[in-house]
Amino acid sequence: MSLEDSVQLSESFGGPHGNEFSDEAAATSGQTIGSITIRAGKRIDGIALEIKAPIATTLAHGGGGGGDPKTLTLGAGEYITSMETHWGERKGHTRIFYLSFTTSAGNSISAGTMTNDKNSVTAPEGFQLGGFFGRDGDEIDSIGAIWTSIALVTAPPNATPAPWVEKTMGxxxxxxxxxxxxxxxxxxxxxxxxxxxxxxxxxxxxxxxxxxxxxxxxxxxxxxxxxxxxxxxxxxxxxxxxxxxxxxxxxxxxxxxxxxxxxxxxxxxxxxxxxxxxxxxxxxxxxxxxxxxxxxxxxxxxxxxxxxxxxxxxxxxxxxxxxxxxxxxxxxxxxxxxxxxxxxxxxxxxxxxxxxxxxxxxxxxxxxxxxxxxxxxxxxxxxxxxx
Known part of the structure; x- marks a missing residue:
């Protein structure tokens, strides 16, 4: 598998509002995911994925600090392999109303309010959830999954690194x-x-x-x-x-x-x-x-x-x-x-x-x-x- 093929994007769901975000530059093969947290009330306020390795950090999206947090902690050798998304309109804007994630061990976490507009995506074989892309503001407006290879994939010797592009955020x-x-x-x-x-x-x-x-x-x-x-x-x-x-x-x-x-x-x-x-x-x-x-x-x-x-x-x-x-x-x-x-x-x-x-x-x-x-x-x- 090539380095480029070790990170894949799912279809995204939701609307065109909010600010664009993507974890694609941070998502890599061979990651160890520690936990996933959803903040939600009636809709999804925020989402966070805790990365334990190779570099410990948290990939987090959504703003405002609203919603009640729910966290699923993963065990050793456990991976998030599917995401279900529900969306609807709120004050003329399409928002994400409900999210559900399931792991390779059969554990799950969900939050928000179910709607009739929904879809599910599943990780390709040998892949796991490694990040997100979409749009957000005070809430999550759209979301897609970034799947990463569970096995570590390294660049070939003498590979030319991608050019650096400046990107700022709030x-x-x-x-x-x-x-x-x-x-x-x-x-x-x-x-x-x-x-x-x-x-x-x-x-x-x-x-x-x-x-x-x-x-x-x-x-x-x-x-x-x-x-x-x-x-x-x-x-x-x-x-x-x-x-x-x-x-x-x-x-x-x-x-x-x-x-x-x-x-x-x-x-x-x-x-x-x-x-x-x-x-x-x-x-x-x-x-x-x-x-x-x-x-x-x-x-x-x-x-x-x-x-x-x-x-x-x-x-x-x-x-x-x-x-x-x-x-x-x-x-x-x-x-x-x-x-x-x-x-x-x-x-x-x-x-x-x-x-x-x-x-x-x-x-x-x-x-x-x-x-x-x-x-x-x-x-x-x-x-x-x-x-």
Missing amino acids: HDGVVPFKQPEPVTISEKAAVKFKPQLHISNGCHAYPAVNLAGETSGGLETKGAPSAGCKGSGWGSQVYGRSTWFNDVWAIMYSWYFPKDSPSTGLGHRHDWEHVIVWIDNPDVAEPKILAVTPSAHSGYSAQVPPDADKVDGNSVKVNYESSWPINHALESTTKGGDYQDLIMWEQLSEAARQGLQNTNFGSANVPMKDGNFEGKLDKAWPFGKKA
Whole structure:
């Protein structure tokens, strides 16, 4: 089977309203599906598919947060193999009223209201449900199944990768990566020293990219500094990347904010801020923090070493704040903050790395991407003369 044939689309059902969505770029052969969740009242408000492997994430569609959630958790070697869809009209728009899914083990989940307009699709032999495509808004307007090969199919050697195409989505629709279990020395160190982020004012941190490489469209600088960005319903994200730099181990932790606006009309769409935690050696029993350098207005502040009251165990504490009319920046703080799921640069899907590498975030730039990462470390170096 070719790589192209390992992902197949069913017929779709519903109407032409809402915004187009597709998980085709994220759906791959060899996936392990953990669970499926339907949010519904009289109609289908949302649908979510939890992917456990090869990269843990959730493919979710529908908005508004309405409906009661129902979840079916799959067992080992169990696959979703059929989908039944019912649709009808609501206020002149065709909506999905009912969904039902059945697994290879005979388990099922359904929600919504049955109608006379209905159809069913079944996975080809050797395939399972790996994602969705269709249209949505506050509810699901149309939906189709993306079937993926249960067996892993790999690209032939020297295959030419598909060209990357920029695709953005609403800032509150980006689903973060779940924090993977750390395996390597560098991953374990990054989790061990994960910082706390305190928000004094402005936006909360949001995911910037999803599994499929779709990036956040951000927010206009309208309303209060935190208007429209008080936290994502899907959860937040902190992005990490680490390396040796002048014989010191540097771990960069980066956060994305949909806007950087001290007050309405000031600032800009999108913001990236980061902190670099410098440690002596990740491969010793008790690594020590040597310095911390939070980003601030294209530069850095530094603590060498950090004050004891600005560290909680192994976690440095940083504060995101704007002193009007200056834009937001990070600084070391005594205030405790929150943790976000950490995803390292190397743990991102290829599509997500391409999204962060190539998307134009305007006045903000992705600090850990290729071409930026080592230059940021060089600029933030806090120890005086380099080795």
